[in-house]
Amino acid sequence: MTPPATPADTDAPTDPEVIGRFATARVVCLGDIMLDRYVYGRVDRISPEAPIPVITVEREAAMLGGVGNVARNVAALGGTASLVATIGDDDAGREVVRLLADETRIEPDLITDIGRATTVKTRFVAAAQQLLRADHEVSLPLSQTAVDDVVSAARAEMENAGAIVLSDYAKGCLSDNVLQAIIGAAREMKLPVIVDPKSADFTRYSGATLIKPNLKELALATGLPCETDSQIMDAAHEALTKSNATALLITRSQHGMTLVTRTDDGLDAAHFPARAIEVFDVSGAGDTVLAVLGLAIAAGAPMAQAARIANAAAGLVVAKIGTAVVRADEVSHALQSEGVSKADRKICARDEAAGMAHRWKAQGQSVGFTNGCFDLIHPGHLSLLRQSKAECDRLVVGLNSDSSVKRLKGEARPLQSEMARALVLASLEDVDMVVIFSDDTPLELIKILEPDVLVKGADYTVDTVVGADVVQAAGGRIVLAKLVPGESTSHTVKRMTG
Numbered sequence: 001m002t003p004p005a006t007p008a009d010t011d012a013p014t015d016p017e018v019i020g021r022f023a024t025a026r027v028v029c030l031g032d033i034m035l036d037r038y039v040y041g042r043v044d045r046i047s048p049e050a051p052i053p054v055i056t057v058e059r060e061a062a063m064l065g066g067v068g069n070v071a072r073n074v075a076a077l078g079g080t081a082s083l084v085a086t087i088g089d090d091d092a093g094r095e096v097v098r099l100l101a102d103e104t105r106i107e108p109d110l111i112t113d114i115g116r117a118t119t120v121k122t123r124f125v126a127a128a129q130q131l132l133r134a135d136h137e138v139s140l141p142l143s144q145t146a147v148d149d150v151v152s153a154a155r156a157e158m159e160n161a162g163a164i165v166l167s168d169y170a171k172g173c174l175s176d177n178v179l180q181a182i183i184g185a186a187r188e189m190k191l192p193v194i195v196d197p198k199s200a201d202f203t204r205y206s207g208a209t210l211i212k213p214n215l216k217e218l219a220l221a222t223g224l225p226c227e228t229d230s231q232i233m234d235a236a237h238e239a240l241t242k243s244n245a246t247a248l249l250i251t252r253s254q255h256g257m258t259l260v261t262r263t264d265d266g267l268d269a270a271h272f273p274a275r276a277i278e279v280f281d282v283s284g285a286g287d288t289v290l291a292v293l294g295l296a297i298a299a300g301a302p303m304a305q306a307a308r309i310a311n312a313a314a315g316l317v318v319a320k321i322g323t324a325v326v327r328a329d330e331v332s333h334a335l336q337s338e339g340v341s342k343a344d345r346k347i348c349a350r351d352e353a354a355g356m357a358h359r360w361k362a363q364g365q366s367v368g369f370t371n372g373c374f375d376l377i378h379p380g381h382l383s384l385l386r387q388s389k390a391e392c393d394r395l396v397v398g399l400n401s402d403s404s405v406k407r408l409k410g411e412a413r414p415l416q417s418e419m420a421r422a423l424v425l426a427s428l429e430d431v432d433m434v435v436i437f438s439d440d441t442p443l444e445l446i447k448i449l450e451p452d453v454l455v456k457g458a459d460y461t462v463d464t465v466v467g468a469d470v471v472q473a474a475g476g477r478i479v480l481a482k483l484v485p486g487e488s489t490s491h492t493v494k495r496m497t498g
Contacts, residue, residue: 013300015332015335018296018299018301022328024299025079025080025162026298027079027080027161027162027294027298028084028158028164028165029067029071029074029081029083029085029164029165029167029291030085030167030173030182031165031167031196032067032170032172033068033085033086034118034120035064035092035099036064036065037061037120038060038062038063038122038125039055039060040057041058042056042058042127062099064096065121065287066169067085067165067167067173067287068085068100070290070294072103072291072325073288073326075104076328077327077331078105078328081105082109083106084109084150085110085173086110086111086150086173087112088116088117090117092117092119092120111150113146116143117137119135119137119138120136121135122134127364128364137171138171142173142178147175147177150178151182155181158186161191162191162299163191163192163294164192164194165196165290165294166179166193166194167287167290168199170198170199179204179205192210192297192298193209193210194209194210194212196290197212198217199221200220202239202243206244207245209245209297210245210297211239212248212249212289212293213239213248214251215232218232218239218248221242222238232250232252233260233269236250236258240260240262240267246262246303249293256271256273256311257272258270258271259271259272259307261303261304270307272307272308274315289310292310309331309335312334313334315334316334329349330355333348333349333352344423346433346434347426347435348434349435350445351448357451361452366391366393367449367451368391368392368394369442370388370454371399372384372397373405374399375405375414375421379484382428383484387455387481387482388430388455388481389431391453394432395430395432395433397425397433397434398442398446399425399435399436400418401438403438404439405418408440442467443466446467446470450476451471451476452475453476453479454468454479455481456480460480461480462478465478465480
C-alpha cells in the first residue's frame with residue numbers, strides 16, 4: 001500500500017490551515033443518540049453469593065453517546081455541530097436535553113418519538129477497568145411521523161453545512177427511507193456524506209462519499225476474509241461496488257487505518273499506522289474519527305489528509321477515559337510530533353500536560369512534580385531528578401521560561417534557551433514530561449496538574465515549598481531531596497568564567 005498523501009504532495013491546505021478552519025466549519029451529525037452512564041468505584045472483595053466482584057460505588061457520571069458523542073467531538077475541536085436525532089419521552093431523553101444545554105457549539109434538533117425509549121449504556125468501572133456494561137435500548141423503526149421530522153430537520157440543517165456524518169448504531173434512527181432521502185439530498189447539494197456503518201448491507205448507504213467500517217464490519221458486509229492487505233483490498237473493492245461510495249476508511253485497531261479510494265485506474269490505497277502511545281479505553285474512538293473526518297472535509301481537506309488528521313485524533317482519544325473527546329490543540333500537537341524524537345514528544349503545553357497527568361492517575365499511576373531553571377544540567381540536577389522519579393511512576397518537570405529565568409536570575413541568564421533546556425531534560429530517562437511555565441513560581445501549574453508528590457531540594461522546608469499546601473490538601477505529599485554539595489549552575493558559571 002502506498003504511503004498517505006501529504007499537503008506537500010498536493011494542492012491541499014496544510015494541516016494547521018485545516019485545523020484553523022475548524023472554527024468556521026459546520027457539520028450535520030445525524031443518527032442514533034444515546035446516554036452513556038459511568039459508575040466508578042473500587043473492588044475489594046468477591047461476592048459470597050456468586051463468584052463475581054462487588055463494586056463499592058464512589059461516583060457516577062453521564063455524557064452524550066452515539067451521534068451525541070460525535071457532535072461533542074466536533075464542538076471540542078472548535079467546529080459547530082448541527083445535531084439531528086430522536087429521543088424517547090423518558091427521563092434518559094430529558095437528561096440528554098440537559099446535557100446538550102451545556103454544549104454551546106452544538107445546535108440540537110431532537111425529535112421525540114413517543115413510544116420509543118432513549119438508549120442508555122451503563123458501564124461499571126473499577127481500577128481503570130470496565131467490569132460490566134448494561135444496555136437499555138429499543139431497536140425498532142421510527143414512526144412515520146418521526147421519519148418525516150428527521151428528514152425535514154436534516155435537510156434544513158444541510159443547507160448551511162460543509163459535510164454530513166451519519167452515525168448508525170442500528171437503533172432505528174437511520175432506517176432505509178431516512179438514508180435514501182438524506183444521501184439523495186446531499187448529492188443534490190454536492191455535500192460530502194461520511195457514514196459510520198453498523199449494517200452488514202452496505203447497499204443501504206448507496207451514494208455515500210466515505211464509509212468508515214472496521215475490519216469486522218467490512219468482513220460481514222462482503223463475506224470475504226480481511227486478514228492480509230491483499231484480502232482487505234479485495235473486500236474493499238467488493239464493498240465499494242455494493243455501496244457505490246467514493247472511498248472506504250477501514251479502521252484496523254492496532255494496525256491503524258487504510259483509506260481505499262476509487263480512481264480512474266481502479267483503486268488507490270493509503271495506510272496510516274496506529275499512533276496511540278497508550279491504549280486505555282476505546283469507547284467512543286469511532287465517534288472521534290467520524291467527527292474529525294467530517295470536520296476536516298468540511299474545512300476543505302482532501303480525504304487522505306482528513307484521514308491522517310482523524311488517525312492522529314484516534315491515537316489521542318484511546319488514551320482517555322470513557323466516552324472522551326479531543327481538542328484542536330491536542331490534534332495539532334500530535335500532527336506536529338510526526339517524525340520528531342521521543343524527547344520532543346515529552347515537551348507539552350500546560351493543558352495537554354494536565355490531561356495526560358489526569359489520565360496517568362486514572363490508570364492508577366502516581367504523578368510526581370519538581371521544577372527549576374535547569375540552566376546547564378549538572379550532577380545536582382541529575383540527583384534531584386533521580387530522587388524525584390523514585391517517588392512516583394510518572395515525573396513531570398516544570399521548567400522556568402526564558403523570561404521567568406531573567407526575572408529570577410538576572411539579565412545574563414539563562415545561558416541556554418528554554419527549548420534547549422527542555423530538550424535536554426526530556427532526553428533523560430527519569431523525566432516523563434516537561435512543561436515550560438512563564439510565572440515566577442509553578443503554583444498555577446501545580447494546581448492544574450494536581451501531582452501526588454511534590455519534590456524540592458533539602459535547602460527548602462516543607463513550609464517554604466511553593467504549592468505544598470495545595471498538594472497536601474489534595475492528599476499528596478512533599479519530599480525534600482538530598483543535595484549534592486557544591487553543585488549548582490551558579491558555581492558552574494563561576495568556574496567557567498574564572
